[in-house]
Amino acid sequence: MSLITQLRTTHQSTTQATRPPHATIRHPSTSTSQLPPEPPLPTLAATVFLNAASTSEQAAGMALGEQFCRELGLDMAMHGVLDVSVQAEPASPALFHPLPLLGRWDYLIGVSILTTSEGEATCLLQAFDTRTDNTIVWGHRLHLTAATLRALSSRFAAVLLFSLLMGEARKVAGRPVAELSPFGQGLRALTLSVRRDRAAYPTIEHLLDGAQKRAPDNPFLFFVHTHYLLMRMYEEWSMPVADYIQPMLCMLRRNFALFPGNVALHSMLTTALFYANQTEEALFLHAQAPLAQPADSRASTQVLPNGLAALCRGDAVRAAHIYSDFFGVAPTAPFFTAPDQEFVLSCFLADRHEETLRLAREILATCPDRSAILVPALAAANMLGHQSLAQDYRQRLHRLQTPLTPQAVEGHYGYLPSAMRQKLCRALHLPQP
Structure with missing residues (x-):
């Protein structure tokens, strides 16, 4: 025990000396011209670990748990947002508890096997914030099989990253912009872009401009900027999508050349190519995805x-x-x-009108000013003869200054085949272009 204590003390001193400080908030009192340049992002670190089995039933699922830990850590790391490590060997709570005190990680991502049966394991996935006494900040139960494991790791990596970043953004929500680091400015811009509030566009651009001047060519800030432009494109009708997407496409190509293994960049570049009507190139790039398609990919972001x-x-x-x-x-x-607007649109075009309205109601309940949802919802309401609902959607679109003209539909949905655009125009009671 004396030797273990000495090793921990030595490791703590070494880690604290080598790890850069957190950069989420910069207090004015500590800002001087003699300070070294801010550390590069990402500034958050997480480790994925597997809790050791305490029963024979849990032990039977440990192989699946270990594989899931490795895949989840890889999927999270390839987004280029957090520093991610994996504790490959199962750790007992008694052994693992002191490790957060070393200051190496901001988050612990724990996988615990609960039950197993015939090649399936039920596990508990939790995220702990080590800076708040290992508080659980996110959790979910999921069922693992050899066929679904890869798809679930891809999906939950995206969910975890989003949840952790939103949690970080809430911590600095009350801080003045002058006190935020570039990372903090990026977090605030990401939060505002998720709300899809047009009134916030100038604020988002101001935040990103300031952050990128202080941390140029940073992958996290670039990701936030591209995400904002993509979200804005869905709701903008002032120009055709193909024209709107071109500047973003140039930015994506440049950064993808620098970070070809970044999963988020790869996905956004593929999506942008589809919207720019460069379908063949998009399909080729999608086939070159950094991570191979899992056996059962229905739940995977890929x-x-x-x-x-x-x-x-x-x-x-x-x-x-x-x-x-x-x-x-x-x-x-x-x-x-996640393209919920394409889900609603595809349901309408597949003549699933009732489902179109159900999905639209769910989305509009929390984001009522989304043109990308209101347009197919209006088309579905017209097809079903729901006149009062159609009038409500039409008035909302008018208030949002969304032009319901054949030319606007042609430009906004230019990536769709002509027959689909004509179908949408007919349902919107617009003359055929």
Whole structure:
């Protein structure tokens, strides 16, 4: 025990000496011209670990648990947002508890096997914040099998990253902008972009401009900037989508050349190519995904480009099926770029009008000013003869200054085949272009 204590003391001193300080908040009192440059982002660190089994039933699922830990850690790391490590060997709570005190990680991502049966394991996935006495900040139960493990690791990596970043953003929500580091400014911009509030656009651009001047060519800030532009594109009708996407496409190509293994960049570049009507290039890039398609990919974020590809081919039924499978898997927590607007649109184009309205109501209950949802919802309400609901959606679109003209539909949905655009125009009671 004396030797263990000495080793821990030595390791703590070494780690604290080598690890850069947190950069989420910069207090004016500590800001001087003699300070060294701010450390590069990402500034958050997490480790994924597996709790050791305490019963024979739990031990039977440890192999699945170990594989899930490795895959989850890899998927999180390849987003380029957090510093991620994996504790490969199962750790007992008594052994693992002192490690957060070393200051190496901001978050612990724990996987605990609960029950097993015939090749399936039920596990508990939790995120602990080491800076608040290991408080549980996120958790979910999930069922693992050899066939679904890879898809679930891809999905939950995205959910965890989004949840942790939103948690970090809440911590600095009350801070003046002058006290925020570039990372903190990026977090605030990300939070505002998720709300899809048009009034926040100038604030988002101001935050990103200031952050990128202080931390140029930073992958996290670039990701937030691109995410904001993509979210804005869905709701903007002032110019055709193909024209709107071109500047973003140039930015994505430049950064993807620098970070070709970044999963988030790869996904957004693929999506942008589809919207720019460069379908063949998008399909080629999607086939070169950094992570291989899992055996059962219905729940994986990697399947999302398949839905957009199906829409671009004119197969709305296939697209609706892909999105329905993806969004039908818990949790329903938001993702960075989960295309719920394409899900609603594909349901309408597949003649699933009742489902279109149901999905639209759920989304508009929390985000009432989303043109990308209101347009297919209005089309579905017209097809079903729901006149009062159609009038409500039409008035909302008018208030948002969304032009319901054949030219606007042609430009905004230019990535769809002509027959789909005509179908949408007919349902919106617009003359054929």
